[in-house]
Amino acid sequence: MDQLTAEFGGARRVGTGVGPVLEKFSGVHRIAVLRGGGLGDLMFALPAVSALAAAYPEAEITLLGTPVHQDILAVTDSPVSRVEILPHAEGVRPGEEDQAAVDAFFTRMRSMGLDLAVQLHGGGRYSNPFLLRLGARHTVGTRTPDAAHLERSIPYLYYQHEPLRALEVAGFAGAYPRDLEARLVPVKQTDYNASTDDGGGAPLVVIHPGATDPRRRWPAARFADLAEACVAEGFRVSVVGDQSEQSLAAEIAAGASSGRVRSVAGSLDMAQLVALLASASVVVGNDSGPRHLAQALGVPTVGIYWAGNIINAGPLGRSHHRLHASWATSCPVCGIDVTQVGWTAPRCPHDASLVEGVPVAGVLDDVLSLAAAGRTGGRA
Structure with missing residues (x-):
């Protein structure tokens, strides 16, 4: 047995996708894909799910995800057959763990007789033992050196583009890429009307100012200045967010x-969120779920990113998607190196924005360029 075959658990390499594509497993009819988190996390996983659906066309694919995943997949067309909501469990889904609920979840999942379980949820310290409890005949995923072994696994190294990482995992299950990025289509039109009384038929710019990590957020004052400039150029502007972001959105609206x-x-x-995003000429946001969702819906976007997040989560193309990067490498408060993440270094307690220095003028230029290209049917 050569070194390559030994590393891949005895499976023969049959081709190349993002990484090696190994032989398919036989008799696969039920697949579970583990991917918790928010909207963006689901968008990162969908290309791999599409690849698995193409490789195993007779299989039912169950996403082990979160309520927001269930909500978005209920209103869009996707390769996911069903969603099972993950129980609260350390490192898999935050929240107070209920052991009875966890046990009931695994009893239900094992009763399905899973043929293949695919881990797309981080380095595996918590997610690999969780995956193994499903009782699937075959397991594939990522792992750090301290994580439990799966039947086939690739090393988890933090700085890798997340959709491409997931596609590399799918390759280890014998699946070639179909799409490199998520693509979603609404299953029906909603009656939600994005127009405002004073906006008429003016083109719409949607802004999402939030991000899970406060350090990824462009300051509210910058977004307010951008929104005001867009209005001056003849656009309607709507600011979106969840309930936790209402104050932030209101601050931006008031600041214009x-x-x-x-x-x-x-x-x-x-x-309604899907309908609003789909009706926009351009969506502007940080590295956040609604920006990733807009991209999957085929809407042009302008993103404000810290450079490290571009590596992991930036759009691959530039005809419809523009990026404005902050190259900060240290915390503006304490000076700690912010390029070291996860287990390589502790996160400092400061939430100061790493993208504050991105200027409004450049973001506005890209909004205008993308909107003009959309009106002419061309590409900027």
């Missing part, structure tokens, strides 16, 4: 002196 910037944060269900 024209009074023509509207916050709908916390007031939209998932179908």
Whole structure:
């Protein structure tokens, strides 16, 4: 047995995708894919799910995910057959763990007789033992050196583009890539009307100012200045977010002196959010779930990113998606190296923005360029 075959658990390499594509497993009819987290995390996993669906066309694919995943997949067409909501469990889904609920989840999953379980949820310290409890005949995923072994696994190294990492895992299950990035289509039109009374048929710019990590957030004052500039250029502007982001969105709307910037944060269900994003000429946001969702819906986006997050989560193309990068490498408060993450170094307690220095003018230029290209049917 050569070194390559030994590393891949005895499986023969049959081709190349993002990484090696190994032989398919036989008799696969039920697949579970583990991917918790938010909207963006689901968008990162969907290309791999599409690849698995193409490789195993007769299989039912169950996503082990979160309520927001269930909500978005209920209103869009995707390769996911069903969603099972993960129980609260350390390193898999945050929240107070209920052991009875955890045990009931695994009893239910084992009763399905899974043929293949695929781990797309981090380095495996917690997610690999969780995956193994499903009782699947075959297991594939990522692992750090301290994580439990799966039947086939690739090393988890933090700085890798997340959708491509997931596709590399899918390759170890015998699946070739179909798409490199998520693609979603709404299953039906909603009656939600994104127009404001004073906006008429003006083109729409949607802004999402939030991000799970506060350090990824462009300051509210920058977004307010951008929104005001967009209004001056003839756009309608809506600010979106969940209930936890209502104050932030209201601050941006209030900071735009024209009074023509509207916050709908916390007031939209998932179908309405999809409809609003899909109706936009351009969506502007940080590295966040709604920006990733807009990209999957085929809407042009402008993203404000810390450079490290571009490696992991930036869009691959530039005809429809533009990036403005902050190259900060240290915390503006304490000076700690912020390029070292996870287990390589502790995170400092400061939440100061790493992208504050991104200027408004460049973001506005890209909004105007993408919107003009959309009106002419061309590409900027």
